[in-house]
Every structure is written in structure tokens, then in C-alpha cells.
Amino acid sequence: MTALHALLAAFIGDFGATALLGVVIIMGYLSVNVLFLVWLERKISAHIQRRLGPMEVGAHGSLQTVADMLKLLGKQLLTPAAADKAVFLLAPVLVFLPTLCIASLIPVAGAEAFADQPYGLIVIVALSGITVIAIFMAGWSSNNKYAVLGGMRSVAQVIAYEIPVLLSALVVVLITQSTNLRTIADAPRFHPWLLVVPQAVAMVLYFIGITAETNRAPFDIPEAESELVGGFHTEYAGMRFALFFFAEYTNMLVLGALGATLFLGGWHGPWLPGPVWLLLKAYGVILVMMWMRWTYPRLRFDQLMSFAWKLLIPVALVNLLLTAVVLGVPGAGR
Amino acid sequence: MTLSTPSTADPTPPLDTYTLNMGPQHPSTHGVLRLKLTLRGERVVAVEPVIGYSHRAHEKMAENRTYAQFLPNTSRQDYLSGLIYNLAWVEAVEKMAGIEVPERALVARVILAEFNRISSHLLWVGAFLADLGAFTPFLYTFDDREAILGLLETVTGSRLTYCTGRFGGLSKDLDDDFPRRAREVVAKLKARWPELVGLIQDNVIFRQRTEGVGRMTIEQCRRWGVTGPVLRASGVPYDIRKMEPYGAYPRFEFDIPTRTEGDVFARYLVRIAEMEQSVRIIEQALDALPAGPILAAGSLGVKKRLKPPAGTYYSAAESARGAYGIVIVSEGGTEPYRAKFRTPSYANLAALQEMMPGTMVADAVAVLGSLDVVLPEIDR
Numbered sequence A: 001m002t003a004l005h006a007l008l009a010a011f012i013g014d015f016g017a018t019a020l021l022g023v024v025i026i027m028g029y030l031s032v033n034v035l036f037l038v039w040l041e042r043k044i045s046a047h048i049q050r051r052l053g054p055m056e057v058g059a060h061g062s063l064q065t066v067a068d069m070l071k072l073l074g075k076q077l078l079t080p081a082a083a084d085k086a087v088f089l090l091a092p093v094l095v096f097l098p099t100l101c102i103a104s105l106i107p108v109a110g111a112e113a114f115a116d117q118p119y120g121l122i123v124i125v126a127l128s129g130i131t132v133i134a135i136f137m138a139g140w141s142s143n144n145k146y147a148v149l150g151g152m153r154s155v156a157q158v159i160a161y162e163i164p165v166l167l168s169a170l171v172v173v174l175i176t177q178s179t180n181l182r183t184i185a186d187a188p189r190f191h192p193w194l195l196v197v198p199q200a201v202a203m204v205l206y207f208i209g210i211t212a213e214t215n216r217a218p219f220d221i222p223e224a225e226s227e228l229v230g231g232f233h234t235e236y237a238g239m240r241f242a243l244f245f246f247a248e249y250t251n252m253l254v255l256g257a258l259g260a261t262l263f264l265g266g267w268h269g270p271w272l273p274g275p276v277w278l279l280l281k282a283y284g285v286i287l288v289m290m291w292m293r294w295t296y297p298r299l300r301f302d303q304l305m306s307f308a309w310k311l312l313i314p315v316a317l318v319n320l321l322l323t324a325v326v327l328g329v330p331g332a333g334r
Numbered sequence B: 001m002t003l004s005t006p007s008t009a010d011p012t013p014p015l016d017t018y019t020l021n022m023g024p025q026h027p028s029t030h031g032v033l034r035l036k037l038t039l040r041g042e043r044v045v046a047v048e049p050v051i052g053y054s055h056r057a058h059e060k061m062a063e064n065r066t067y068a069q070f071l072p073n074t075s076r077q078d079y080l081s082g083l084i085y086n087l088a089w090v091e092a093v094e095k096m097a098g099i100e101v102p103e104r105a106l107v108a109r110v111i112l113a114e115f116n117r118i119s120s121h122l123l124w125v126g127a128f129l130a131d132l133g134a135f136t137p138f139l140y141t142f143d144d145r146e147a148i149l150g151l152l153e154t155v156t157g158s159r160l161t162y163c164t165g166r167f168g169g170l171s172k173d174l175d176d177d178f179p180r181r182a183r184e185v186v187a188k189l190k191a192r193w194p195e196l197v198g199l200i201q202d203n204v205i206f207r208q209r210t211e212g213v214g215r216m217t218i219e220q221c222r223r224w225g226v227t228g229p230v231l232r233a234s235g236v237p238y239d240i241r242k243m244e245p246y247g248a249y250p251r252f253e254f255d256i257p258t259r260t261e262g263d264v265f266a267r268y269l270v271r272i273a274e275m276e277q278s279v280r281i282i283e284q285a286l287d288a289l290p291a292g293p294i295l296a297a298g299s300l301g302v303k304k305r306l307k308p309p310a311g312t313y314y315s316a317a318e319s320a321r322g323a324y325g326i327v328i329v330s331e332g333g334t335e336p337y338r339a340k341f342r343t344p345s346y347a348n349l350a351a352l353q354e355m356m357p358g359t360m361v362a363d364a365v366a367v368l369g370s371l372d373v374v375l376p377e378i379d380r
Helices: A002-048 A064-073 A085-105 A120-141 A145-176 A181-186 A193-213 A238-263 A274-293 A301-328 B058-063 B082-097 B103-131 B136-156 B178-201 B204-210 B218-224 B229-234 B264-287 B344-350 B361-371 B375-379
Strands: B018-022 B034-040 B043-050 B311-318 B323-330 B338-342
Touching: A002 A064, A002 A085, A002 A238, A002 A274, A064 A238, A085 A120, A085 A238, A120 A145, A120 A181, A120 A238, A145 A181, A145 A193, A145 A238, A145 A301, A145 B018, A181 A238, A193 A238, A193 A274, A193 A301, A238 A274, B034 B361, B043 B361, B058 B338, B082 B103, B082 B311, B082 B323, B103 B136, B103 B178, B103 B264, B103 B361, B136 B178, B178 B264, B204 B264, B204 B361, B218 B229, B218 B344, B229 B264, B264 B361, B338 B344, B344 B361, B344 B375
Parallel strands: none
Antiparallel strands: B018 B034, B034 B043, B311 B323, B323 B338
16 A cells, blocks of 8 residues: 555655545445445345345345446436426535545544544534535425425434534543544543543434434434435435435444544454454444334434434533543543 | 414415425325325424325226125225125125025134234234334234235135125135134234334334324214224224124124223224234134034025115124225115215224324324225225
């Protein structure tokens, strides 16, 4: 990898080489990841429901999602006559871009994040806010009542659930005294044993928060098939629909990896190389998300909101305060 | 909240509401139902069910066919508990023509009808949970339903649109192995209930989504003519099998499960308890299954041209959805002069206009699902 980087740097400069490698590796891996996750989701749901799931294309249906992607590529891209064309076309692209940017900010091993930022965590939080704008654009521009409802639900939901995610991330920031993700993953943080409790609470809050942010059941009300048909992507067909799908699964991986970095020690682990450990932890988080999706019914919109505002956010605030108090006690460490 | 129902005659509809046409193609309208929802934000202000998308004129068809020729039509009204509808028609005609039914056929009818009721309720549990966003129970209940369908297929030859009733009995006798297979299915069902309770009933989200939603008082039920599990969930122990006993039902012991809450959760509990009672009936009937002919002597099944005496006849049966009534007017010919069906879903669906306003869109789906409507039975 370093040799290849040096070779490229000779032609297009150091920055150019890093950018090119980053784009190729991240784009390449995330594409494969989506295909894998969709297959995994179908297999997991099948086994939870005592079915076999896809079995025909490839061994145990492993190439099923490749076939599905090819089918979606071949489909006609329909644009509703009454849609706001420019916004309608822009939304699927915009929903996908922030996730890619976030992926480049997550450190995959000791010294390697493609964009190593001193304020990495803050940039990530800022970027993930863009996704919801794209979803609302999709819902609004479709000029479809179901899509508008889905879009509005999505905005309300993401605003509500970003707060507990941010507050629980702040707990870690307080403890590690850094917003750089590499420093966070490296920092020792169980020195006063009291710190274990707030971090565990923060982890649960973070997990619930990202489940809602990625629109996964039981918080999947923006698409709520049985109520809103397809929610914000009702009017999207073919590859544009696939991009929303792509974004959802990429988001799951990226937020899972961020959770692994914040709470599970990132790339640290015995025997295996760093990137493998990071991915294993991220996929572990995703597995739990899938398990939840196929077990629980969906919450109602108002229940979802009161769950966030009346329970998650107060708990997150108290948790943050508790961490600060523990850290402020003289002789507690730092 | 106050209800302002914008009518079509009103030239200026209120600006803070909008109309959403839910269906006829929509994942949770259970067939081809269209709901004209008037919404304020996400809250339902008024609802108008639009029906008739699968109208096939069953009542008109009845006027142009002999009594036996109409048999296949019956199970195509309610495709989920078709056997009950099929047997109801047979019993109505037997009443008209004064045909005696052998003991064995009477008991066998009860067994088959109760199995059919369970399969219908099982499908409802799965479909209702899918409406609420949980897809997994669907597969579990279908697994059990499959066992029942397989069992019924061995007797009736069909899995969905049964046509096994004959004037004076059944088309085929239960074979010697049937009781053993039936008991196997019953054992499987009984083993599954604790799982359903753990997976569905004790789930916090399920309770939150269903408790206190779509409440109906006894008075409201009476006004709309609501019957079946929906009425029993409101607290009225009204069941045709007890109120106007027919067939072999009077000789079996069973309870009419009721609840007093009248909400969506109560309807779920009533249906679950009803399945348990059906199993109770089946077990008693299997024990009491007499030997003998399955078809009355002298009855040639469908071949004989029946000419019931002139008059107006009424007969009723308890289907999985509620009270099913049949009125037949005969002029003494081989075909009915007029046949009218009182189907339970039709009245239950109408009550939606009272249940839905004030709820959120998500609850609207739950309320509709809790009624267990079958559209072909409403449209006929």
C-alpha cells in the first residue's frame, strides 16, 4: 500500500495519491459491502422466519444481490410529470455523498484514516445532518402525498435522534479529551472504574440513536411500508431507488464503525489486523440492528418522538453530567 | 376534537386539511379497498371507505343457478373462511327443503368449520402484525395455517375455496386416519400459542400500538351493526353458535370469549381466545365422532334437482368475521327467486367511520387491520 502510494505520489503529488487511493478503496469497499449487507439481511431475516432465503444464484444465494443490482441498472428511470425535476434528480446523489465523506474520516488502523482531522467527530456529526435534507428533498420533490409524509417524518425523527447520538458521543469526548477519532480509539478510558457505567449507557443511547438515524425498524417510520407504501422513495425507480438503498446500508456500516471507534476500541484487538477488527465490530453492531428489525413492530410517529424527547435526551443529559462530575472529582485521573 | 367533514357539495373545502386516497392499491388495505382519508397533518379527520372493486354479483348469480350450482360461489365470498360460508348455504337450503342430515356429517361439519376458523384467525394475526411493521409473526402463523390447510385438503380436496358441503351431508367421508392427523395438528397449534404470547402479546411496542386505539363502545357497535370478534371485544357475548345454535354446536361445551376494552388489543385477545375455544370444540367433536353414513340416504348430492317449497327463509352462521345471514326467497322452482347475504365485514367496515377519526395514519392502518375485513365478502 505504501509502495503504491509512493509510486502514485511521483506522478500526481502526495495529496493527489491519497485522494485517489481513498476514493477507489472506499467506493470499492462500500459497493461490495452493500451487496453483502443486503444478502446478509435477507439471510438473517429468512433464518429468523424459518425460511431459507435466497438459494439459487451462487452458493447460498451469495450472488443474488449482484443479480438484483443488474436488474435495477436495466430499469427505466421514471420521473413523475408533476415532480420538481432538479430537486428530484439531485436527492439520490445527495443522500449518498455525506456517507462517503464520513467513511473517509474513520480511522481504519493505527495511522490510517484517509482524512485525519483533529475535529473528526464534529465533522462527522455535521455531515450526517445533510442526509436528512436529501431525504426531505426526495419526499418533497416527488409531489406525492405519501412521499411528503415520509419526508416530514424523517426530518422530525432525525432531528430528535441526532441529539442523543451527539450527547452520547460527547461523553466519550469528555473522557478522552479529544475529538480526533484516532486519539479517541487509542485513549485508555477505564481508569476510574466509575467511568464504565456512563460509557455503557452512552453506548446503548448511541445504538438506539443510529438505528433511528438510518431509518431501521422499529424506527422505520419514514418509509413505513404498511402505512406510506414506500415513504420518501415511493416515486423513485431503478438505480435512483437503488441509491437510497445503497445509502441506507452504507450508513449502517459507517455509523456502526463510528460506534466501534467511540465505544469498542476501534481497530484494537489481538491477532487480527486493525481494519479487520474494526469491520468485525461494525458488523457486530449491524447484526444486532438486523435482529431487532425482524423482531419488533414499528412505533407510531408520536410515540417515537416522545421516546426521544422524554426519555433518551434526558437520560443522555444526565449521563453527560454524571461523566463530568466523575471526571471533576480530584484525583480521578487526568 | 370536532369533526369537520368536507362534503363534495361544499365548494370551499377547509385549507388546513387534505385528502389522501389510500388504496385500492396499497399494502395494507387487504385487497381492493379504497379509503378516502381527510387528514390534518398526520391526523385523520374523516374517512370514507369506497368499496365495490371486486363486485361479482353473487346475489344475482344465485337467482340464475340451481341451489347446487351456487355451491362453488359461496366459498368465494370470504376466501379465508370459505368452508363456513359453504356450509352455511348448505344448512340454509337443508332448512328450506327439510332434509335430515346424518349425525356423522353434522359433527364432521363442526370439525371442519372450526379448523377453518382457526386458519382464518391465524392469517389475521400474521397480517395484522405485518400492518404494524413486524413481518416475522406472519411466517410463523402461516406455518401453522399450512398444517390446517393440508389437513382440510385431505378431506375436501381444496385448500382455499372449499366446496365440500352437500345437501344432506358432505361430499366425502372422513377417512379412518383423519382423527389422528387432526389431533397432530391440534397438538402443533397448542404448542405454538406460548410462542405467540412471548413474541407478540408481551411486546412493549405491540402493546403501545394497540392498547386504547380504535375504541368502540357497545352503543356504537349496536348502531353500526358490528358483529363477530369486534363486537365481543367490546363486551357483548354475541355469537350465532350460542344465540341461534345450528348444526351440532349445542352438544359441545365452549365459551364465548369477551373483553370489555373494545380496543384493537382486545380484538387481538378475543381472536386468540377464540382459537383456543375452537380447539376445545374440535377435541370434543373428535371424541364424539359417530360412525354411520356421511350423506343422507336418498340424497344424491348435487345431482338431484331440489325444489324447496315457496316462502322466505332465513338462516345464520357464525363466520370467522361475525354473523353471516342468508335470506332466500323461493317460489318453488329449482332456482331461488332472490338470495340476500348479510356479510359481517360489510357492517364492520362501515363502523370505521366512527373508529378512525382522531387517530394518526399509523393507527388508521392498525384499526383497519383489527377489523379483519375480507373485501370480496363485502363486495360480493
